[in-house]
Amino acid sequence: MPHTLVRPDSGILQLRLDRPVLLRPIPFHAICEQHLLPFYGVVHIGYLRGDQRLSQAELTRVVEACAIGVQVQDKMTTRIGLWLHHQLAPRGLGVLVEGGYACTPVREGAALAGPTTTMAFYGTMRDNANQQREFITLATRKKISNHA
Numbered sequence: 001m002p003h004t005l006v007r008p009d010s011g012i013l014q015l016r017l018d019r020p021v022l023l024r025p026i027p028f029h030a031i032c033e034q035h036l037l038p039f040y041g042v043v044h045i046g047y048l049r050g051d052q053r054l055s056q057a058e059l060t061r062v063v064e065a066c067a068i069g070v071q072v073q074d075k076m077t078t079r080i081g082l083w084l085h086h087q088l089a090p091r092g093l094g095v096l097v098e099g100g101y102a103c104t105p106v107r108e109g110a111a112l113a114g115p116t117t118t119m120a121f122y123g124t125m126r127d128n129a130n131q132q133r134e135f136i137t138l139a140t141r142k143k144i145s146n147h148a
Helices: 056-067 073-087 103-108 129-140
Strands: 002-006 012-016 020-032 038-048 092-101 116-123
Touching (some): 020 056, 038 056, 038 073, 038 129, 056 073, 073 092, 073 116, 092 129, 116 129
Antiparallel strands (some): 002 012, 092 116
């Protein structure tokens, strides 16, 4: 669904809104509600644009605001997703959070192999397995190429 924009020099640009926007990784830290110890990690956000767009800095502030206080990771994931779903109004939205917990070694006696991962999907991504798979694949890639 291309939109036409008129540039000040009378040139015309085609803005494609059907391509996903992926912002990753956005770091966070919070306090575990169950053990009152820190947890930390990164948030990956992918969305199919509606009429609005947020910059990396604005999305970072959303993540920071949603990570404030004592909480659990799955609620934080939902809080980020719901805020973006209602305020940004994207056609599709995916939020993937990878978190490491200071309380895990204390509780289990040894560190677990990897981070806890939680996800939330909204809009067209909610029921579209292909869009979910594409988002998860892009979000969890180790390196993003600088070449298109």
